[in-house]
Amino acid sequence: PSGKGPRLPEVYCVISRLGCFDLFSKILDEVERRRGISAALVYPFMRSLMESPFPAPGKTIRVKTFLPGAGNEVIELRRPMDSRLEHVDFECLFRCLSVRQIIRIFASLLLERRVIFVAEKLR
Incomplete structure (x- = not known):
């Protein structure tokens, strides 16, 4: 947060029964990128993401977003066929x-x- 006083750390957490680590990592990377520009850019991205259906195994979804300076963007998020060992x-x-x-x-x-x-x- 902006300001001169003490600041608390910010945390974004993904809670899911699915272990799609790469997919969630890509989402958090995008949140961090947007947060680095402005906190106001995080909420529209998350809303757009939540309005999209979660991809079926092996499928990809495309999330349309807007980023100042870059314009409209399409972010592709792919869910692996089997995510049990994707992080190993x-x-x-x-x-x-x-x-x-x-x-x-x-x-x-x-x-x-x-x-x-x-x-x-x-x-």
């Missing part, structure tokens, strides 16, 4: 472990054993 990146796991280790881990998971990963570094 297995690249690091496959890069750090051998094929033999991955097969052992997979076998342990199939047998419903507990698996704990320990590492000196995150990457």
